[in-house]
Amino acid sequence: MAVSILIADDDAIQRRLVENMVQKCGYETIVVDSGDAVLALLNAADGPVIDAVVLDLVMPGLDGMGVLAKIREAGLNIPIIVQTAHGGIDNVVSAMRAGAHDFVVKPAGIERLQVSLRNALNASALKGELQRIRHSREGKLTFADIITRSEIMAGVLRTAQKAAASTIPVLIEGESGVGKELFARAIHGSGDRKSKPFVAVNCGAIPDNLVESILFGHEKGAFTGATERHLGKFVEASGGTLFLDEVSELPLAAQVKLLRALQEGAVEAVGARKPVKVDVRIISATNRKLLDRVKNGQFREDLFYRLHVLPLTLPPLRMRREDIPHLLRHFLARFCAEENRPITSISGEAMVQLSHLEWPGNIRQLENAIYRAVVMSDSDQLGLADFPQAAAQSPTVSDLHGDPVVFEPAFHQSGTATISGNEIPIAPLSSVGTLAMLTSAGEVRPLEEMESEIIRFAISHYRGQMSEVARRLKIGRSTLYRKLDESAADDPATGGAEKAS
Ligand SMILES: Nc1ncnc2c1ncn2[C@@H]1O[C@H](COP(=O)(O)OP(=O)(O)OP(=O)(O)O)[C@@H](O)[C@H]1O
Numbered sequence: 001m002a003v004s005i006l007i008a009d010d011d012a013i014q015r016r017l018v019e020n021m022v023q024k025c026g027y028e029t030i031v032v033d034s035g036d037a038v039l040a041l042l043n044a045a046d047g048p049v050i051d052a053v054v055l056d057l058v059m060p061g062l063d064g065m066g067v068l069a070k071i072r073e074a075g076l077n078i079p080i081i082v083q084t085a086h087g088g089i090d091n092v093v094s095a096m097r098a099g100a101h102d103f104v105v106k107p108a109g110i111e112r113l114q115v116s117l118r119n120a121l122n123a124s125a126l127k128g129e130l131q132r133i134r135h136s137r138e139g140k141l142t143f144a145d146i147i148t149r150s151e152i153m154a155g156v157l158r159t160a161q162k163a164a165a166s167t168i169p170v171l172i173e174g175e176s177g178v179g180k181e182l183f184a185r186a187i188h189g190s191g192d193r194k195s196k197p198f199v200a201v202n203c204g205a206i207p208d209n210l211v212e213s214i215l216f217g218h219e220k221g222a223f224t225g226a227t228e229r230h231l232g233k234f235v236e237a238s239g240g241t242l243f244l245d246e247v248s249e250l251p252l253a254a255q256v257k258l259l260r261a262l263q264e265g266a267v268e269a270v271g272a273r274k275p276v277k278v279d280v281r282i283i284s285a286t287n288r289k290l291l292d293r294v295k296n297g298q299f300r301e302d303l304f305y306r307l308h309v310l311p312l313t314l315p316p317l318r319m320r321r322e323d324i325p326h327l328l329r330h331f332l333a334r335f336c337a338e339e340n341r342p343i344t345s346i347s348g349e350a351m352v353q354l355s356h357l358e359w360p361g362n363i364r365q366l367e368n369a370i371y372r373a374v375v376m377s378d379s380d381q382l383g384l385a386d387f388p389q390a391a392a393q394s395p396t397v398s399d400l401h402g403d404p405v406v407f408e409p410a411f412h413q414s415g416t417a418t419i420s421g422n423e424i425p426i427a428p429l430s431s432v433g434t435l436a437m438l439t440s441a442g443e444v445r446p447l448e449e450m451e452s453e454i455i456r457f458a459i460s461h462y463r464g465q466m467s468e469v470a471r472r473l474k475i476g477r478s479t480l481y482r483k484l485d486e487s488a489a490d491d492p493a494t495g496g497a498e499k500a501s
């Protein structure tokens, strides 16, 4: 799902004009003709995701100022760009005071609108990131801090939200870096226990002989080196949540004790004479299939069923590629602020490539790739070269297969385009492509191969504006991404061989 902009104007012609420009900037649009309709959409529980609003100030009924006031009252965090007629400077001042992010004077030119939208989106991404970091530090992460626009994640989020409302044990499964801990923290931060501790233990990182003492505590003198009494993570998490990360790595002896603690709601410290009652909510996580560990005899079946009451599986990033542009935007805003770098965008070419990588390290890997790129880049825009990993996997049209494609330059154009809020400078580029239909041996080429070529040509032709590419090819965006995945999988140069294994 691309970035979507809500446009509100009572004048139908103005609405069309702005809608056209916003779409040319590469954003998706939703248009309404009144202030009331804006509020209805923003407040709807299952309404569309809206990233920014272009708002006319003068409208019959609830006008722009009225909308701004209501948005502020509701505490909604969405950037608003107001449109005003020439000479309406007083209105602009009031609108900016009422929380508008920026203003454009009618009739606004596309460049002005584009800069304004891009700044607004960057600022709001940064605000979101800062909020997430603050929430994380204060132990107040909620589901609102999880960046995602994908359908499969929406389902996972719904389940997690329900889990947050109870103390049901949750087992989060997913590859490394998919956000298991983030989800665990959001479940904790969205439930009744949010003001109590969230204690994380990495079960894979503790030496076997210390597991029990770290989880359940020990008495002074319980073993050599136990010079002080130690409470243990269970007691530390009292009233709150204990997050058992990499729970599959727990040694069998500790599994027995954990099972007993869960059954009895009490823990016995090493060297203690009697157990103490604890009230702890358990969320566990694993990046291996825990059931396989059970089948291999490495994990107790009875404990498995205790932890696995509500399983949550987080899909890898490559199964929710529509999240990639949004994550990129957020991380870019954050690292630019942290590193004090004036980078405003990612090139469309890089955005497309990054959206098609496999990302075996998932979101953590993507986060680190952006971090590195921000630190290393000298330009105000990140390009493919700033992501060596992406560049290494980047297929060009001509090296996808042996047969050359001929692009006949017919006319040239230049300007700018955007993908998901990021500007792509348009180099003069051939606009008419000719597809070779025969192989050098004079045989007709496979349909699939030609299709893949057409798609790649369309992406380059529309400078990475995936919505436009899909629209022109008359296929859905998800079909477009699937076809790209399939063609990448067929092509060893893009790492497809690895994927198949
Ligand atoms: N949807 C998301 N939105 C924003 N940041 C995310 C998202 N998912 C993951 N992250 C970030 O990615 C990084 C990795 O996430 P996290 O530590 O939760 O993953 P994990 O599944 O626990 O990984 P591991 O298995 O390696 O422990 C963190 O910095 C986290 O904040």
Ligand SMILES: [Mg+2]
Residues within 6 Å of the ligand: 180, 181, 245
């Ligand atoms: Mg983790």
